[in-house]
Amino acid sequence: MAFSSSLAPFLPASGTFRAHPTRRLQAGAPERLAASSSPPPDVVVTRERGKNAKLIAALEKHNIHSLELPLIKHVEGPDTYRLSDVLRDDKFDWITITSPEAAAVFLQGWKAAGSPKVQIAVVGEGTARVFDEVTQSDDQSLEVAFSPSKAMGKVLASELPRSNENRCKVLYPASAKAGHEIQDGLSERGFDVMRLNTYTTVPVEDVEPLTLNLAMSAPVVAVASPSALRAWLNLVSKVNWNNSVACIGETTASAAKKLGLKSIYYPTAPGLEGPQNVENWAGPVCRVTGLVDDVGGRL
Structure with missing residues (x-):
């Protein structure tokens, strides 16, 4: 299984670490x-x-x-309560979801908005799995339609397909502490991005x-x-x-x-x-x- 390190692989001397009974x-x-x-x-x-x-x-x-x-623990973000209003009042070509927590918070706002039809782009298998209960039901209003070739935000920003050649609108519900590589990368490609900080983390x-x-x-x-x-x-x-x-x-x-x-x-x-x-x-x-x-x- 491949992995990387900033240093040469660390191999301790014999006996340095011991396996302990699992507790x-x-x-x-x-x-x-x-x-x-x-x-x-x-x-x-x-x-x-x-x-x-x-x-x-x-x-x-x-x-x-x-x-x-x-x-850390997750708490509400400054835009938590705006999410349902935004989903109710506007339409987006894509909703980009980058973590299981972002997915869980989004689902709450989406249901509060009346479950409008949305197309989801996810980062990672774990994030996609949060939507399984909805996507496997008879309700076809939510579709997980895209995942990047590598589970990284910058890769999603570079690979997200344009569903509208003229103006492609993206809603990005995110952690308030998330970086700007997704919204910046999509904006540079001509996407119209709205970011909502729907949750944050505290120590x-x-x-x-x-x-x-x-x-x-x-x-x-x-x-x-x-x-x-x-x-x-x-x-x-x-x-x-x-x-x-x-x-x-x-x-x-x-x-x-x-x-x-x-x-x-x-x-x-x-x-x-x-x-x-x-x-x-x-x-x-x-x-x-x-x-x-x-x-x-x-x-």
């Missing part, structure tokens, strides 16, 4: 005793609470011990100190977004933390490099949801911990 921990007060008595984890998984199970399970296949430490603040200390002992932290990465660096800002970071894809890895991290690993096939994609992300984690000798042959 699942979550950040919070109930875990104080577990955190103080548990062996050091091999990897810290940091997505929002309830969204780490697939990666934990993929790592457990290789006897890699995970510590769950949610670093989790109630991290139990003993759990955080256990997390900092792990050789790898796995992050799924630049926001999660910044939240982690803020938590460890007072210590000299320079271990490895396994990123979900190239965008997060680029953010890690800009933030000064050196040992950065990421899969060449980005994405999370779906058995194959979650294994892609698990690959760099396995490699950097040294717990799997032949990642390509085992994942």
